[in-house]
Structure formats: structure tokens, C-alpha cells
Amino acid sequence: MVGVAALEGFLRKHRTIGLDSSILIYFIQADAVYGPLATKIFEWMEAGRVHGICSALTLLEVLVQPYRRNDEERVGQFYGLLTTYPHLTWVALSLEIADLGARLRATYRLKTPDSILIATAVNSEATGFIGNDADLKRITELDVLVLGK
Secondary structure, eight states: OOOHHHHHHHHHSEEEEOOOHHHHHHHHHHHHHHHTHHHHHHHHHHHSSEEEEHHHHHHHHHHHHHHHHTTTTHHHHHHHHHHHHHEEEEEEOOHHHHHHHHHHHHHHHHHHHHHHHHHHHTTTOOSSEEOOGGGGGGGOSSEEEEEEO
8 A cells, every 4th residue: 555655756746647436435435545645635625735637426426325225314514515625626527538538448448437537537638637546547648646556
């Protein structure tokens, strides 16, 4: 697993980073293993030291469990927190991102959601991407940090 020092070193190298959905889920759920690292990323964003990029697809993925549990209050909390977080930009899926996502999926044999998240980051001129899927290590368009694998 990546340590705090390695994470901070990665964050220092990049002004804008793409975030995998897992990072937001770890942060929101205060995950026992990855929550502290996710919190560090959000602290850097809140302080304006790094700018985060998220696809609207990420919001879909984050809200599934609260909707599944019919927990409208939690949906509202998540939506409110994430859509107003400082230095975190949400990007809608566009034709340009879809095309780039298809190219990335074809080149790296990624799953569709991963290709959309990476394409969103690339299209938004991010230079780094943080996730927790070893398949992301194949990407060459961005500097990728995989937290645990």
C-alpha cells in the first residue's frame, strides 16, 4: 500500500489530478484502510494545493448504495458535500470524452467506467490520476498512482 509520504510526493508533482470513484467512496465512508489516504487528498484539495477532476459517472457510482438503502438523507448529504467541495470539478460526459474513452478502452482494454474516468481527466488537462485498480498502471497518458496494488 502507498504511504502518506508517497501520496504527498505524487500530489506535489501535479496541479490537477483525476480521481477514481473509489477515492471518493473511501473518503465518504471513512474506509479503515484507504480512508486516511483519501482524506489526505481531500485536505490538499480543500487547501487549494491540488485541483480534483471527477466525471459525473463518479457521482452515479457514489450514490448507488444510499439509493439502494432508500436513504434519501444520505443521498442529500453526499450530493451536497461532493458537488460543493472546494477545488473539485465535476465534468459531464461529452462526445469528445466518449470518443477518447473508446480509444483508451481499445488501447488498454479497460472497463468502460475506467476509460470514461481516465478520458475525463485527460480531457480536463489533468497530469495525474489516483485510483485503486492495478489495470490503471498501463495508462501512459497520465501519471497514475494506484493506492494499494
